[in-house]
Amino acid sequence: MAVKIGITGPVGSIKADALAKIMEMIRNQGKEVQGVLVGEVFEQNRLTGYTIFDIYSKKKVVFAEIGLVSRVKIDKIGVDTKLLEEILIPSLQRARETADVIVIDEIGKLELTTKNVQKEINDTLNYTKPMIVTVHKKSRNPVLQEIRALEGVRVFDITPINRSLLPYRVMKVLNGEEVS
Template sequence: MGIKVGITGPVGSIKSEALAKVMEMLQNDGKVIEGTLMSEKSEHGKLYSYFITDILTKKKIEFARYDLVSRVKVDKLGVDTKALEELLIPSLEKALEEADIIVIDELGKIENATKNIKNEIEKVMKSEKEIIITLHKKSRNPVLQEFRAYESVRVFDITPINKNILPFKIVKVLNGEEESI
């Protein structure tokens, strides 16, 4: 079973910086990394929209926006589930075929948008692939609770104090140089 790493921290933490550093270090080691990254846009201090980017193709779409009418919401933003499925599912399918390591940024926001997305993420989680996810520290989301229960999972809590050393520790775990449990 591949090692599964979670990077957790409070909202507004430096999770994405740590993830970017880990990805850079692994790619420099020749690892193929695929999956998805999430970003947000704020205007005048208010959350405006969320974007998802395919790591391999660099394709980026806006999938949630404050003025989008949808029964599916992420942080009070309406979700374009069709657009999200059209990027996320092929990205994860390709990652399952080709990647050494699969990245899912901000698990806890997207997995319940549709049944197809939930099924694809569960397939990734149950795979033999090594996985890196970022997740909110206090989430009680069932998918995240299930992730934490998987064998060979190591969850790292990022803080301003350990933010510079943590990426090195995560890479050591993924390279099997440090005990993973």
């Protein structure tokens, strides 16, 4: 059975920093990491949008920004659902076919955008490959509950205190070593 790892934590860069370190460690083992990363766009210290980055193709686009008129919103920011789907869907389909480890960053924000995105994420979550997902820590986030319910899932809560050790703990789990 494939290991699935969830990383939860507060808003800020510590989840992204830990994920970048984990991805580097996986690559150093000669394994292929694919999937999507979500980034925040700031202007004058104000959140103004979100980017999505396809790890394989290295294509990065702003798929959500203030002022974008859309029925779909993330944190009150309009989402270009067509652009999001153009990056996310082929990225996850390719990852299921060719990656050794699949990454989906900020899964909670993405999953609530469109039915197509939701289906792609669910198909990927239920696929039999090792996977790492990050989720913003909100106690009642339904996506987090779904992830916790999957078979073989380990959820790690990242904090400023454990942030430097967490990538090593995640790697032990990915490599089949028991971690308490």
